[in-house]
Amino acid sequence: GDSVTQMEGPVTLSEEAFLTINCTYTATGYPSLFWYVQYPGEGLQLLLKATKADDKGSNKGFEATYRKETTSFHLEKGSVQVSDSAVYFCALKANSGGYQKVTFGTGTKLQVIP
Amino acid sequence: DAGVIQSPRHEVTEMGQEVTLRCKPISGHNSLFWYRQTMMRGLELLIYFNNNVPIDDSGMPEDRFSAKMPNASFSTLKIQPSEPRDSAVYFCASRERERGDEQFFGPGTRLTVL
Numbered sequence: 384g385d386s387v388t389q390m391e392g393p394v395t396l397s398e399e400a401f402l403t404i405n406c407t408y409t410a411t412g413y414p415s416l417f418w419y420v421q422y423p424g425e426g427l428q429l430l431l432k433a434t435k436a437d438d439k440g441s442n443k444g445f446e447a448t449y450r451k452e453t454t455s456f457h458l459e460k461g462s463v464q465v466s467d468s469a470v471y472f473c474a475l476k477a478n479s480g481g482y483q484k485v486t487f488g489t490g491t492k493l494q495v496i497p
Numbered sequence: 498d499a500g501v502i503q504s505p506r507h508e509v510t511e512m513g514q515e516v517t518l519r520c521k522p523i524s525g526h527n528s529l530f531w532y533r534q535t536m537m538r539g540l541e542l543l544i545y546f547n548n549n550v551p552i553d554d555s556g557m558p559e560d561r562f563s564a565k566m567p568n569a570s571f572s573t574l575k576i577q578p579s580e581p582r583d584s585a586v587y588f589c590a591s592r593e594r595e596r597g598d599e600q601f602f603g604p605g606t607r608l609t610v611l
Contacts, residue, residue, distance in 0.1 A: 425605075426604050427540075428602065429600070482552050485530075487542075
């Protein structure tokens with residue numbers, strides 16, 4: 384079945400450091416890919432998405448490129464802020480048994496220190 | 498729009514008691530999801546409804562769990578009898594249509610079973 388693998392956290396960075404959170408996936412067909420973010424005490428919210436190979440999703444300084452050849456969708460940000468501290472989930476959406484099923488990764492906790 | 502509404506936000510109960518969690522999806526959304534989040538197992542999909550019909554309930558842990566969606570604006574997740582291992586944060590999410598991309602998550606219900 385479909386699966387998403389994320390790097391384990393927690394990831395601790397100093398403010399203004401460069402961020403990479405790795406995500407690879409396994410899926411049949413052509414899935415859509417997503418990054419969701421969960422701030423403390425809240426539900427998940429969509430951060431960015433890409434729906435086909437070579438698409439780049441971007442939002443709030445974060446970006447990720449859909450790489451079909453490496454089945455990856457790594458999240459990057461050039462300069463993190465304390466307010467970026469959260470848990471980040473990689474996810475894919477693909478056809479499964481006749482409906483669009485979403486599969487989430489286990490989440491990667493990011494802590495940014497001043 | 499008020500977003501996805503869940504109630505209660507916190508629930509503390511004793512083992513063996515019945516627990517009912519409630520969700521009001523965003524108006525006009527016709528897909529609804531129930532998730533459970535724990536430190537050990539991460540985010541797990543419990544059940545998915547489309548147009549009020551359960552499409553995939555393979556994630557429901559056992560017969561103690563049941564979910565209903567009597568109409569497009571209301572869903573319940575019931576646990577009877579509850580057990581300490583059911584302690585988790587339960588999220589409800591809705592999506593505009595079956596092929597839509599973004600899931601909108603509610604704030605979650607933190608359940609503690611003593």
